[in-house]
Amino acid sequence: MKIAFISDIHGNFEALTAVLAELDRMHVTEIVCVGDVVGYYAQVNECCDELKRRGIKSLLGNHDWYLGFGGFCIRSKSVNDCLAYQRKVITSENLNWLRTFGVHMQVGDAQIVHGGWSDPIDEYLREPDEAYFARLPGSIFVSGHTHVQSLHHFGEKTYCNPGSVGQPRDGDPRAAFAIFDGHSFELHRVAYDMRKVFELMETAGFNDYYYGGLKTGANRLQRLED
Structure with missing residues (x-):
């Protein structure tokens, strides 16, 4: 059994296409999205449509919630600028699809949320530690939201963040994902051509401030707000 975990796609179809092509090459057929299909970039x-076509199940991320349920981000005007554009272009079918997402998922022994287990949509596990997971039942945990790929072992418990497909924030601009074989995780990265992302954002009326961090896998000081 091999399961791919992808997360934080954020409307970056070029990055998603590259990741899915790599998963096809690896003959991985079971794929789970840990949330945030939408947000930030132009090809929501x-x-x-691609996740629906492949039957890929997704959890509800904070950006999926903003767009699907009419919410806004209290932390970031930039996020809301992007949401305002996406509200104009997303199809009613895709909007309704976002509204079907749940906030928890279990695949085998893996417990999955977008954020964390105190707030499944919007908790940031930026520095996961043993004490946090000691209070949780189970042994395998997966979440996204931070856009930082990581793998931690705390005694009998394992935590994996597959990183971000569409907007990495860990200094590596390549799209990120993780593979789980039922026992252990492998972290992967794949390069993609960003030029179409930039062109489409410019066509939509957004300048380099909104997409420039993709070039470097921008850290917190160089990227858009959360």
Whole structure:
């Protein structure tokens, strides 16, 4: 058994296409999205359509919630600028699809949320530690949201963040994902051509401030707000 975990696609169809092509090459057929299919970049419909076409289940991320349920981000005007554009272009079918997402998922022994187990949509596990997971039942945990790929072992418990497909924030601009074989995780990265992302964002009226961090896998000081 091999399961791919992808997360934080954020309307970046070019990155998603590269990741899915790599998973096809690796003959991985079971794929789970840990949330945030939408947000930030211009191809939200293409990302939704491809996940639906492949039957890829997704959890509800904070950006999926913003767009699907009419919410806004209290932390970031930039996020809301992108959401305002996406509200104009997303199809009603894809909007309704976002609204079907749950906030928890279990695949085998893996317990999965977008954020954390105190707030499944919007908790940031930026520095996961043993004490946090000691209070949780189970042994395998997966979440996204931070856009930072990581793998931690705390005694009998394992935590994996597959990183971000569409907007890495760990200094590596390549799209990120993880593979789980039922016992252990492998972390992977794949390069993709960003030029179309930039062109489509410019066409939509956004300048380099909104997409420039993709070039470097921008850290917190160089990227858009959460």
